[in-house]
Amino acid sequence: MTYSYFPGCTLKTKGKDLDLWGRASMAALGIELQELPQWQCCGAVYPQARDEIATKLPAVRALASARDLGQDLVTLCSACHHVIKRVNCDMAQDEYIRTRANNYMKLDVPYAGETKVLHYLEALRDQVGFGELQKRVKNPLAGRKIGAYYGCLLLRPSRELEFDDPENPAIIEDFIRALGAEPVVYAMRNECCGGYTTLENKPYAVKQAGKVLDNAANCGAEEIITACPLCMYNLKENGGGRLPVRYFTELLAEALGVKEAEA
């Protein structure tokens, strides 16, 4: 199975671990993530205003490129996933945006939301299956108590993201279980960590990161996993070292024995 893959700006730089272990693990599971031949930064924030057209075009380019390759498009960074998935909804459902975006793009075949966008975790769940994943685990993470941090971007708005139940998600807990560890459910796992404010209101970002980590620790989590480089930064750098925070792909690589093979 081959997917088109959109890594995004941060996964090429500060979030390299998310990308590296993500690709290596999928390869070990027999799935190829084929990086789009040309892609641009998605912009990291979905432009909500209906008259924002130019800021949606990088996502449209990626989507149209995957369509032309005849592949589903896999994303890994939560922000890229959020932006690309929502722009895809616009292109499928909003004629005003679709017409204007296509007028700019002048593609050979206009784009109208044909590409299926999947987050890495969805591809893992639906293509590999968590049952099969469990069988492929070489180093079960037995005895480890892990809190899933979903944050905002993967879940909301659920009508467009269609990722999981936005108030009681389960996909990352199922993933943790498949790796042989124990998922720890805590209330703040789907609340915002405040990462967006780190540049201009750091005290708030620190406060909010602390709330998330304290809640996770109080519920028994001994470590946290995330799919978002900004959450990673905020929970790690602004979280006062309360708990170790890692990308979910690093744990996956560890459980699959990919990490030691690479090391």
Add this chain to the structure above:
Amino acid sequence: MSDMTEIVKRISGVNPRKCMKCGKCSAACPAYDEMDYHPHQFVDMVENGRLEELMNSKGIYMCLSCFACMERCPRSVEPAKLIEAVRLAVVRQQDRNHLKPEQIPALLDPELPQQAITSAFRKYRK
């Protein structure tokens, strides 16, 4: 300002008259304490044409874009879209960028992901 109110309604796609004033958006907002006007007030004040007060509020830069208000609104009013439209009404004006490139070097730290800078630029300047 009445023209501007219409523009904000149009580009946000939000109809503030759908609001039934339950306050769930503000109850769900993780940045509530940081905002001078809260999400439910944005909806009410746009409906009543009080746009200038909103455009001068700090709350437009404190919205986290976490979409909790949109997810939990029982009437699909989508306050986050309204807050963004008000912010755009400000930053689209000449010299009203909230974040300038020359401010960035002082804000950098070695671990800061690109995503933080890209998103701040997208939210706070045009």
